[in-house]
Amino acid sequence: MNTPTKSERILNAAEELFARHGYDGVTIRQIATKAKVDVALASYHFGKKEDLFKAVFRRRAEILSASRREVLLASQAQSNGEKQTLEQIIEAFLLPLKLAQESNDPGWRNYMALLSYVMTSPVWNEILMPTAFDIHVKEFIDALEQVLPGAKIEDIHWCYHYVSGALALTLAQTGRIDRLSDGACQSSDFDAAYNRMIPFVAAGFREVCRGD
């Protein structure tokens, strides 16, 4: 386990702070302090603050996107010839996130919250999501089309939107479900969140997308 470079420490500190407080809620000095690094070093390595934010977001976005595609393709290959099930597709979409969350790397957990922030921000969504995720999300939607024959394309998109929202709130880890349920559920329990999300979402898709 090699110790991270100063450059990596900056990314990690920025990741953690941006995830919790958003882009404008964090100063470069806070990042530098947490990374135990001189203030000027962030600008030297990453340029403007906006570029640092983009760098933080893209670092793991690429890993995540590749992992998702891999899982989706593996799932398609496994059921050779046979049609995939709706559940398999949704599972392939969620599994990489679950694995990331369960990994011991706390950076991934921070990144999940950052992803949620970008997904729900009107400003950053438009800037970052298209280039980072669109291509592979479209593959996912194509797969859904194939497993839901006759479904209207708008229905599929709206259902995907609901999945996306349920996922985003899960990633945000606001602790709200802990408070509302008096501790019966925990925001940090991704296993619980994912295991139920798959049947929930699959049932929703089938109901909305069946050709009445």
Added chain:
Amino acid sequence: MNTPTKSERILNAAEELFARHGYDGVTIRQIATKAKVDVALASYHFGKKEDLFKAVFRRRAEILSASRREVLLASQAQSNGEKQTLEQIIEAFLLPLKLAQESNDPGWRNYMALLSYVMTSPVWNEILMPTAFDIHVKEFIDALEQVLPGAKIEDIHWCYHYVSGALALTLAQTGRIDRLSDGACQSSDFDAAYNRMIPFVAAGFREVCRGD
């Protein structure tokens, strides 16, 4: 139609800006400029910036909360004696938001995005949601318990969490569904979002909460 006071203009301007850029992404001077008001006036009327934000959030939260409770009670009264359906409860939960969105008051549309921001922010969720929404959300969850006999309380809470997430992303109006669907769907089309969300969510609840 009486012209808004300066104090109201500040709230309206703050609402619009906070909704789009978040708490830290907005300066008091931006708010004052948009409200066509002196900078010092915001502090005079609302105190600290944080207090202004809370005032903006709470103004419509109370209206919304009251409206939701009213619709839920009316729905319970209508089906007198008979058990409510799951769909009726979900509809009661969503209807006030739909009405707010469809009203001509652009302030309500801004507020929807602000609500989404608070719901997904780890920081603000904890500060504002419990006092503003918890009581009536618990009523909603009680109603769900009654209509889903035998369901585990954790399952209900997780399903509510998914509804909450789907709703939050809808309210955010990021424009992402417009881009992903090449214009087949629109973020601003709350009618489309709402009409599909009810069957989607109801089917999800039934699947997850049935006692296997």
Added chain:
DNA sequence: TTGAATATTCAACATTTGTTGAATATAGTG
């Protein structure tokens, strides 16, 4: 019309902001 209460303006403040340029240290290469 008084006087008091409230509303609004103006100017200023101490901090904090992101960023830069020059100076210095470190690492890598011939």
Added chain:
DNA sequence: CACTATATTCAACAAATGTTGAATATTCAA
């Protein structure tokens, strides 16, 4: 070794930040 490129520090900058206190205007009741 010397030389160069990269990395890091230090100090400083102009601009923007939230907030305040005193001064002025407006409202409103007596």
